[in-house]
Amino acid sequence: MADDESCNAEPSDQTGEVIGLSSASDGVPVIDAVHLLGRSREARVLYGNLTYRLQLTASGKLILTK
Numbered sequence: 001m002a003d004d005e006s007c008n009a010e011p012s013d014q015t016g017e018v019i020g021l022s023s024a025s026d027g028v029p030v031i032d033a034v035h036l037l038g039r040s041r042e043a044r045v046l047y048g049n050l051t052y053r054l055q056l057t058a059s060g061k062l063i064l065t066k
Contacts, residue, residue, distance in 0.1 A: 033062060 022030045036043045037056055045052040045064070055063045 021032075024030050033054070033056075036045065036054060041056045043054045045054050050066065053065050055065070057063060
């Protein structure tokens with residue numbers, strides 16, 4: 001990601017409320033993956049003009065791929 005690009009999007013439900021988002025003691029956002037995946041084992045994550053695939057494996061691990 002270039003220095004002049006930024007990602008200001010926050011996950012939200014249909015009412016616009018931020019869901020599954022909190023902040024760790026160091027200020028880094030913490031997003032609950034359950035809110036991204038829902039009942040599915042896969043979700044698409046948009047970042048800028050790129051789409052990533054977030055997968056939950058059979059062993060319970062998360063994989064993020066382009």
